Amino acid sequence: MDSKPYTFDIKLPGGIPDHxxxxxxxxxxxxxxxxxxQKAYSERLARExxxxxxxxxxKRPEIAGELLxxxxxxxxxxxxxxxxxxxxxxxxVLETAEVYYCLQGQGYMVMETPExxxxxxxxxxxxxxxxxxxxxxxxxxxxxDGDLVTFFIYPGDAGHDxxxxxxxxxxxxxxxxPAGASIVDNPRWKSPEERHA
Numbered sequence: 001m002d003s004k005p006y007t008f009d010i011k012l013p014g015g016i017p018d019h020x021x022x023x024x025x026x027x028x029x030x031x032x033x034x035x036x037x038q039k040a041y042s043e044r045l046a047r048e049x050x051x052x053x054x055x056x057x058x059k060r061p062e063i064a065g066e067l068l069x070x071x072x073x074x075x076x077x078x079x080x081x082x083x084x085x086x087x088x089x090x091x092x093v094l095e096t097a098e099v100y101y102c103l104q105g106q107g108y109m110v111m112e113t114p115e116x117x118x119x120x121x122x123x124x125x126x127x128x129x130x131x132x133x134x135x136x137x138x139x140x141x142x143x144x145d146g147d148l149v150t151f152f153i154y155p156g157d158a159g160h161d162x163x164x165x166x167x168x169x170x171x172x173x174x175x176x177x178p179a180g181a182s183i184v185d186n187p188r189w190k191s192p193e194e195r196h197a
Contacts, residue, residue, distance in 0.1 A: 008058070012103060013147075014104075015103055015104055015149030024054065024057065026051075026052050026087065027051055028041070028044060028048075034085075034087065034169055036186065037082065039080075041080070050077065051075060052074065053085075054072075055072050056071040057070040066156030067155065067156060069153040072148075072150045074139050074147065075141065078144070081177070083142050083174055083181070086140075087162055088110070089161055090164055091161065092161050093158050096154060096155045096158040097131055099130055100123070100128070101150060101151040102126065104149035105141060105147050106141075106142055106143045106148065107141045108123060109129055109131070109140075110137070110138045110170050111136060112135065112170055120174070123150065136165055138170060168190060169186050170186060171189045
């Protein structure tokens with residue numbers, strides 16, 4: 001792996017870097033159990049394993065001192081009344097932060113701590129979001145006519161914990177309602193006390 005400085009260009013609209021090391025595609029089948037309306041999910045998946053989001057990564061050593069970075073593109077659409085979103089994750093090293101810079105589109109970052117504290121912050125072009133240590137995070141695209149594109153950067157040794165979120169989802173959901181994109185309680189979410197009862 002080259003240890004020299006480098007630059008890359010991000011072409012907008014679109015957001016795909018002019019070069020990258022790894023391209024990840026997340027389809028509907030990888031989001032089993034994450035959408036509230038499981039009937040709508042199953043019906044949609046039976047028709048097509050839709051591409052929900054993509055990640056373009058620049059590979060660096062996964063060690064302290066390095067900064068892993070790349071581009072996340074969440075495509076527009078809904079499952080039932082719930083907008084397309086990323087899987088979301090805690091970091092394996094819980095005490096690590098992450099920064100997101102929104103380049104295109106609009107949406108929200110849904111976040112929560114292991115103790116159940118939550119926050120939902122808007123994403124719009126030019127906004128920079130700081131996700132503190134201990135906060136799980138998930139990007140949601142609320143624009144039905146375009147992609148949500150963000151640049152992300154986080155410590156090289158942070159790692160990803162997807163399993164915790166996969167087991168119960170997030171405390172808050174972003175739904176399409178008559179009032180527009182609305183933040184609502186996730187009825188399947190359980191408090192740490194309920195989970196350990």
